[in-house]
Amino acid sequence: MTVGAPEIGYALTVIGFALALWGAGAAVLGARGGRPALVTSAERAAVGAWALVSAALVLLAYSFLTFDFSIRYVATNTNLGTPFYYRITAVWGALEGSIILWAWMLGLYTFIVVRRYRRRQPALYPWVLAVMLSVLAFFLLVMTVPAPPFQRLDPVPADGRGLNPLLEDSGMITHPVALYLGFTGFTVPFAFAVAALITGRVGDFWITTTRRWTILAWYFLSLGLLIGGWWSYHVLGWGGYWAWDPVENAAFMPWLTATAFLHSVMIQERRRMLKLWNLTLIILTFSLTLFGTFLTRSGIIGSVHAFTQGSIGIFFLVFLSLVMLGAFSLLAWRLERLRGQSELDSIFSRESAFLLNNLFLIAAAFTVFFGTVFPLLSEAIKGQKVSVGAPFFNLVNIPIFLALIFLMGVGPLIAWRRASAENLRRNFLMPVVIGVAGAALCRALGVGNLIVLCCMGLVAFVAATIALDFWRAARARRRTGDGWLDATWGLALRQNRRYGGFIVHLGILVVALGVAGSQAWSTQTEATINRGASVELAGYTIRFDDLQPVEESNHFKVVGTFTVSDRRGPYTVLTPAKKFYPQEQTPIAAVDYRLGFMEDLYLVLGDFARDGSHATIKVQINRMVSWLWIGGLILTLGAALAIVPEPRRTATRSRPEHAVVA
Amino acid sequence: MKRRAKFLVGGLVILAALAYLIYAGVTQSLVYFVTPTELLAAPAAGKSYRLGGMVQPGSLKWEPKSLDLRFVLSDGKAAVPVRHVGPPPDLFAEGRGAVVEGSWSGEGFFRASNILAKHSEEYKAPHDGAAPGYQELLKTLRGSQASP
Secondary structure, X not given: OOOOHHXXXXXXHHHXXXXXXXXXXXXXXXXXXXXXXXXXXXXXXXXXXXXXXXXHHHHHXXXXXXXXXXXXXHHXXXXXXXXXXXXXXXXXXXXXXXXXXHHHHHHHHHHHHHHHHOOOOOOOHHHHHHHHHHHHHHHHHHHHOOOOOOOEOOOOOOOOOOOOHHHOOOHHHHHHHHHHHHHHHOHHHHHHHHHHHHHOOOOHHHHXXXXXXXXXXXXXXXXXXXXXXXXXXXXXXXXXXXXXXXXXXXXXXXXXXXXHHHHHHHHHHHHOOOHHHHHHXXXXXXXXXXXXXXXXXXXXXOOOOOOOOOOHHHHHHHHHHHHHHHHHHXXXXXXXXXXXXXXXXXXXXXXXXXXXXXXXXXXXXXXXXXXXXXXXXXXXXXXOOEEEOHHHHHHHHHHHHHHHHHXXXXXXXXXXXXXXXXXXXXXXHHHHHHHHHHHHHHHHOOOOOXXXXXXXXXXXXXXXXXXXXXXXXXXXXXXXXXXXXXXXXXXXXXXXXXXXXXXXXXXXXXXXXXXXXXXXXXXXXXXXXXXXXXXXXOOEEEEEEEEEEEEOOOOEEEEEEEEEEEOOEEEEEEOOEEEEOOOOOOOEEEOEEEXXXXXXXXEEEEEEOOOOOXXXXXXXXXXXXXXXXHHHHHHHHHHHHXXXXXXXXXXXXXXXXXXXXX | OHHHHHHHHHHHHHHHXXXXXXXXXXXXXXXXXXXXXXXXXXXXXOOEEEEEXXXXXXXXXXXXXXXXXXXXXXXXXXXXXEEEEOOOOOOOOOOOEEEEEEEEOOOXXXXXXXXXXXXXXXXXXXXXXXXXXXXXXXXXXXXHHHOX
8 A cells, every 4th residue: 555645644644533532522521520631642643733733734735736636636627738826826725635625724723722821721621622622523524534635536537627617717716715714613612601501600701701702713713704705706707795595595584694603792791691692692603503514514505605415414414413402412511591681662772673684684584495395305305406596685684784874873872771761862863864864865866766765864863873973972071181082092902892893883884885786776788799799788888909818827718808988988908718628528717807986887798700700798886885995894804803802891701700590 | 480481481482483484485486396207297487496407419599699599408208398588507518407487487488597417527538639529619719810
């Protein structure tokens, strides 16, 4: 038997699995028996397992860089023509490699947990470690049995098949990394939730730690979703950014439940309510990350970018069942301790606004879940292959999201416990007037679509509440002698959680406008034009000038040259192409576009005559799509601001951790 | 107690509204997934379908000037003529699987509003310029370069 990279890599994963398994067991034994030596051993196992996964990842990357086609995964996802940087991203370009990256990030989080909480939290820590190592062990098991990245290919082929051409994009560097950092990040709050349930310490420390880790994971997941939308927009050539595809839904569901948690946890902090609910949300969020992986990796639901099927689905299903069964049993066992210490006082209160927010977020998550698994349910129950597509998701989610935007304006300003008529008038009279005025203005400007009008009015309302709050707070600070700039800046830093939240809300508003605008006002046309002739759309004239073949290292492409002029004269030259990869039987379109603040010009080369005499193109004017990316940027900046430690809160955090008394 | 009841009723009203929303959403956007055999057994005009099958070799006709695309989807037993407006999408070719969204026209063909071509991920032993027509296409294009 030959020993090469495949065997070394396989050995690394197997030993890593054994270490993680031992670590999980040792942490449990150490925590139960109060034996620190065992916990230390578990720590070493965790660090060791992470080192081994790192080595496996490096080995796989090295195999890609050196074209080691004795590894099946390398041969399937690269060939001699694949450029350098795509050989790096190809490491996680398909199923097996994505699991390695996943395990590596989980190892990284475990390592950070070891470093941060070893001394600070001796009671919870061993259990946290045990949970994290169990999850890591599961992913390493997946890497050894159903999806081994280091399978040997015999005989070794002279050249590989090549990467899926759609993945040859710079977004492939950042998208999976951000998405998986988000997915795996939810393991930390989940581990703390389980540890808190086992030890019965569901108090303050649990909240602070879990909240911060959830924001971090939420930040990465948001980033991953955004980059995914951007990839879909500029690579797939259909001019859209969100298709309600099962893969997108899989990432969106935990985002919704995590968002719900980030809000309801504030009620627990302030009013000691909803402990049971918060734990449920954390467990649900983590379970949904596993469910999403199951959904997309098992091939159980056909998706444009689902990976191939295999026995991997059953592994995830069993693990998911164990996780949910275990976590919810613990929850039931600790039910007595999770009773809230106060009750809702009034419908007009911040508590009830947050509760409604949670209700709607969970409803949205359920809708997405229901629509995604609907084909499975229908086939299992009625034996009929039926699906609900994008119209279902849009129809159900639009009212829910409009309600959420409304609550976004109400929640942060309404009083806790019971809002007086005076409080309501002081905080909401102006914003409501501005909201109605905003909608009226849009109507006067010719917006006819009712949903868009609602959206505009609500966005104006929420923006007004944010401005009002900020203005008041800054004015208060200014009275103490600061200048406007200092007052604003000081506010953002001093109450970074509150203002980070506001900035996230602003980002969501901008995204909402982008979605509404692009859905309502985008326009497109398709036409076949002769060389030298042109087509017109929305003030643009697109002239077909030339068609040229260009050879690249791993494919060749046919590039069309189109001169675009707008009402003022020559505007730009667009060069959409069709790319031909030897490993693919059919060509793949490469879009060309010009992004703008209010509208993007988006050109797809659909078909062409071989002699270059005519070409079929699709022209799209996509309106306000840029607002999505701008809003997304604002949103992630706000989330980043909310993550940095609060200077003032350090005093409260040192309060002694106490187990909550029932 | 009274307050609790109020909250409960409010919550139930919202839940009922949401349930209705989902019900309405499902009934309005139901799409049946059928094979050519199933479709031809009981073709209902106007109903939304997803029709899946293989693009029958030799059946693909593409008229660039009118953007008229015609092909036949078959499952080995039955064959359904399909019409679509727009060029053949990426990953779409004769002899390959495709799923089309649309409805039965009632005039002997399926009107497709959207074509979803399937991406094949299975491993194929690599050989130079493997795809049929690749070298030939390369040649003709190089030729066209010489004569503009």
